[in-house]
Amino acid sequence: MFARLARAVFGTANDRVLKQFNARLPAISGFEPKLAAMPDAELQAQTARFRERLAAGETLDDLLPEAFATVREASKRVLGMRHFDVQMIGGMVLHSGRIAEMKTGEGKTLVATLAVYLNALPAKGVHVVTVNDYLASRDSAQMGKLYGWLGLTTGCVVHGLTDEERRAAYAADVTYGTNNEFGFDYLRDNMKYRLDEMVQRDFAYAIVDEVDSILVDEARTPLIISGPSDDSSDLYRRMDVVVRDLVQDKETFDKDEKLRSASLTEKGGEVVEQMMRDAGLLTEGNLYDSHNISLVHHVNQALRAHVLFSRDVDYIVSRDGKLVIIDEFTGRMMEGRRYSDGLHQALEAKEGVEVQPENQTLASITFQNYFRMYPKLSGMTGTAATEADEFAEIYKLEVVEIPTNVPVIRKDSDDEVYRSAREKYEAVAVLVKEAQARQQPVLVGTTSIEKSELISELLKKQGVPHKVLNARYHEQEAGIVAQAGRPGAVTIATNMAGRGTDIKLGGNALMMAQTTFQGPQEGPEWEAHLAEAVAQVKRDEAVVKEAGGLFVIGTERHESRRIDNQLRGRSGRQGDPGASRFFLSLEDDLMRIFGSDRMGGMLEKLGLKEGEAIIHPWINRALEKAQKKVEARNFDTRKNLLKYDDVMNDQRKEVYAQRRAFMQAQDVSETIEEMRRDTVSDMVARAIPENAYPDQWDLVGLERQAQDKLGLVLPIQEWGREEGIDEEQVRERLQQAVDQAAAARAANTGPDLMRMVEKSLLLQVFDAVWKEHLLNLDHLRQGIGLRAFAQRDPLNEYKSEAFNLFNGLLDELRERVTSLLMRIELQPNAPPPMPEPVMVTDMRHPDPAFADAAAMATGGADVSGWEHAPAPLPQGGEEIDPADPSTWYRTPRNAACPCGSGKKYKHCHGKLG
Structure with a gap:
């Protein structure tokens, strides 16, 4: 009661947000007369002026009114479309880092141009994310005309581009692409071996179209690059x-x-x-x-x-x-x-x-964690309010419902519930035939291919001509949807989410002309043909409006209310007449799995006969409650999965940051030396435990490890028989021998080649151990739930175990890099080639493993110039002669240089290049 009273007095939270944005509309409109009077060249020069003002210290918010007015005026001249006031509000919502919920047909593609233009002014790049390549290509081509006219560059990332083409697209001011392409490019970039091979630049701002589809529905499955196992x-x-x-x-x-x-x-x-x-x-x-x-x-x-x-x-x-x-x-x-x-x-x-x-994971990321990397994120869709809690909790995004430009007059009827699916489909066929007889276009929504083809067969028997749109005929999608509003058209569609093409009453004149005209689409003949198609569509539009507009028939309720709302929203766009009705049966999945067991008995008691339906608002409310329960359960599942992925994400960010640091470094010799010292210390610590007596030392094992892992033949057992020797002395002698051997190899190979080899091998081994770590985490994740039987929290157990595995990854990296560099003999005239992996990246699908990298990382590569035989190395214990520079290469890198300069050897005569 008090909540209703507060809403009546103060308005809803959504009303208050809209009020703030409405207050800025007069300032935007105030620039319109001035900008309308500008010649094209002066209006186009606005972009350069805005950038100068930004450089002088103004903010994007300061520029917003004039920038939005500039885009509105430019759109009138280039696209022939003027932004409505509600579209201006949508642009402000997007710029503020929120989600704009706008009904189907309200022009979300045009709305995005406002926020895109403003946020592209700092030249850091704006990403516009779509659900498929068709929409990315279409929107970048159409809206790219506007951006190009205003002096901005536009790129489009779709499947099949080369790295050079992708790099150019990401370098543009505005980049269109699908969520898959953006995510896979990020993963691929973090598998490259040189910075100049990477295609993406730092993230700045992204607008996600059909944000509920991408950030909720598709977020259940991670992006994975995998290689064969x-x-x-x-x-x-x-x-x-x-x-x-x-x-x-x-x-x-x-x-x-x-x-x-x-x-x-x-x-x-x-x-x-x-x-x-x-x-x-x-x-x-x-x-x-x-x-x-x-x-x-x-x-x-x-x-x-x-x-x-x-x-x-x-x-x-x-x-x-x-x-x-x-x-x-x-x-x-x-x-x-x-x-x-x-x-x-x-x-x-x-x-x-x-x-x-089967494939093995080489790199992976969830959409949640990918999109949370953008410093600023916003989205738009026709149906986001039902998932507002999830957007707020996972992405910190607020949903703002934007009113329609013209009130919606669509008539939404209560659901009809039948006892059997057969009765339901027969009722649907009868209703479709009636609607077609009065020239009313019908859109029939189904939840699967199987059901769309079942209805198609029923309509064929009734003699009703129709089109079927499902995954089998996806290449005809745009054409079928565009003409679904023609008089008497019947279209059967499997899930209308994210189709991206408006259903206009009367049809689409341009597509109609393109399909019926033979010859080039230019010149007087084409113009006349197009004009005839426009006139025909206007006549047909009047017929359709008289018949009641587009009639949407849902043949089943989906688990998610959003999908139902998306289907329903195809009718009644921009004030058009329309109607919608859903048909259900007790055999539907939602009713059977989640509905009340008593509903069937209740309908029988009401005396429901063959072919009859029950229609009541209570049924609608009961179904909505069932859908809310399913949505809440699905949200809990996604949230739980994200908690586990967050653990891996922390490690992923650390690994990718370290990997990038290695690539940026010109010389990784200090890192290699530190790894070498840590490896020696670990080997000695395992062989000589703390506070152990000399007769408990495993010097036999240490000597064997020195030979196997380091390629050194050392008399370690003899050292142990010396009077008074301790663990520190053993470590120092082994370390000195290792340093001498490494210095000898560097001297023999040449500093430039050695630096290249160290960096190349470090990156390759890093990739190999990270791949193994991902596999270990997969196995850990599959079985961690069983810890709950021991009264332990599986998530906490996973965090602890994953941390231990990550430490193991670092230990393995140090040891493997040290071992390979100590055992691989290099020919100075044959530098090792950098691997050139061929990427085939899709969701959960194969990507060639780095065969060379994996082989080298395990000591089994057969690459010209790399020989896996230990070089002749000096025995430990030999002295360095200050008067004989030929012995100086045995000096430890961090020791004082024998020349007496006072500098460390690595910064003096031992400097590599």
């Missing part, structure tokens, strides 16, 4: 045969559709164990013995593939025989993305297509 495709195929027979008996497994999980029952475990013995897969022990853990993993993934994933719902098999995932939110094919942890291979075995080899 051991091929176990045959095992997946053989396991599929076992599970295919197993799932015929429902008592052998348990399935939880809410949690999307499946597991063997006790009976199932016994049955599958026997089947595996018969198939020759289980040869020793029981199924759950530790050495058979891989078989358990393959069984579980094959079981999930058979009972939880459906063809034409979760994935399709493409024309070229590849299994492609379908995005449940957008209905798009997700080319290149693969399920992780062997699930994709299990699905390939199930469908009888080629089983691709």
Whole structure:
């Protein structure tokens, strides 16, 4: 009661934010007469003047009114479109680092130009993130005309560009691209070996289009660059045969559709164990013995593939025989993305297509952590309010609902609930036929390819001509959506999220003209043809408005209210008439899994007969509550996953920062020397524990390690028999021998080549140990949940274990770099080549591993000029003769130079170059 009273008196938080922005509109409008009077050249010169004012100390907020007015005037001249006042508010929301929720058809693409232009003035780069390559290319081409006219450069990053093309695109003032391309370029940059090979520059500001789709829906799956691991495709195929027979008996497994999980029952475990013995897969022990853990993993993934994933719902098999995932939110094919942890291979075995080899993670990042790296972030979409809590908690982004330019007059009817799916679809077909008869265009929304094709078959039987838009026909997407508003048009679409093309009543004149005109699209003939198409669309628009506008029919409620709202929002754009209605049945997934068990009984008591529907606002409210519960559960899942990824993200940032520091350094010899000293200290500490007696020292092992890891043949056991020798003396002698050997190699090789080798090898080994670390973290993450059975917090356990693994990574890096540099003999005339990895980066899909780097990092590379035989090295204990410079190379790098200068040897005669 008090909350309602406060809202009535003070307005909502959203109202208060809008009031602040509304107050700035008169200042923007005040510049319009002055700017309208400017000739083109003077208006174009505004950009240079703004940049001069920024250099003089003014802020972007100071420039906002005049800059926005400049973009509005330029847009009128270049694009023929003038920004509405609500669009100006949208631009201010974006500039303030918030999310602008604007209804479909309100011109979000044009709104972005305001914030983009203003934030591009400091010349640090603005990224505009779209959901697909088509929109990135379209928007950069259309809006690039405006930016170019105002003196800004525009780039576009899409799939298939070379590094040079990407570097040029990122160097532009404004860069359009997809979230995948931006994220993968970041990962690829951090796998490069030279700074000048990197394509991205420092992040400044990003605007995310369809922000709910990118930052919420797609944020559940990380971006991963992976390389091939051991091929176990045959095992997946053989396991599929076992599970295919197993799932015929429902008592052998348990399935939880809410949690999307499946597991063997006790009976199932016994049955599958026997089947595996018969198939020759289980040869020793029981199924759950530790050495058979891989078989358990393959069984579980094959079981999930058979009972939880459906063809034409979760994935399709493409024309070229590849299994492609379908995005449940957008209905798009997700080319290149693969399920992780062997699930994709299990699905390939199930469908009888080629089983691709498993991959090992080389680099990964979640969209949450990628986009949180931008100092300033904003977004826009038609549906963000339902996820406002998530945006605030994860991204610190506030959602602002912006009113429409013209009031929405669409009629939204209550849902109709039927007993069976058959009755529901028959009712939909009847309604579509009625609407088409009165020339009203219809958009039918479905949740899967399978259901869109089922409705298509029903309409064919009814003799209703129609178009189908789903992942099978995605290449026709823009054309189908553009003409979905023509009189009597019927379009069946799988999930309308993020389509990016308005459905205009009467159709799209330009596309209509392009498809019917033969010849070049220029000259008097083309102009006349286009004018005829425009006139036809105007006539058709009047017919459609008279028939009631676009009729949106939803055939099922989605788990997320946003997807339903996106479908509904396709109708009634910019004050157009329209209508929407959702049809449901008790057999729908949402009703069956999350709805009340008593609803079916209640409908029967109400006397619901065959073909009849129940329509009541209470049903709508009950469904909304169910959807809210699902959304909250999904949010908790994403939040929990992010907590674990934050642990890896801290390590990732540290590793990438250190890696970049190595690349920036001209000389890493001091780092190498420090690693060498730490390695020697660790070796001695392991062989001679603290406070241990001499007879407890493992000098045999230390001598063997010195030979194996350092390539030194030293009489360490004899040192131990000397009277009064202690641990420190052993360390000093070993360190001196190592330093002498390293100095000899540097002297023989030449300083320039040695610096190149040290830097190259350091980066390659760093990549190799980081790759192994990621694999270890994957394994740790999979099993950490079991710690809860011991009353321990899995997240805290993960943090602790991950920290220990990271320390192990640093130890392994030091030891491996030292060992390789001590054992590799270099030919001065044959410098080692820098690896040139070929990147194939998609989501959860293969990327060639750095074969040379990995091989070198493990001492197994076969590269010209690198010989893996220890060089003849001086024995430890030899003295340096101050009068004989030929012996000075044995001087430790940090010792005083024998020449008497008082400088360290490394800064004097031992200086490398």
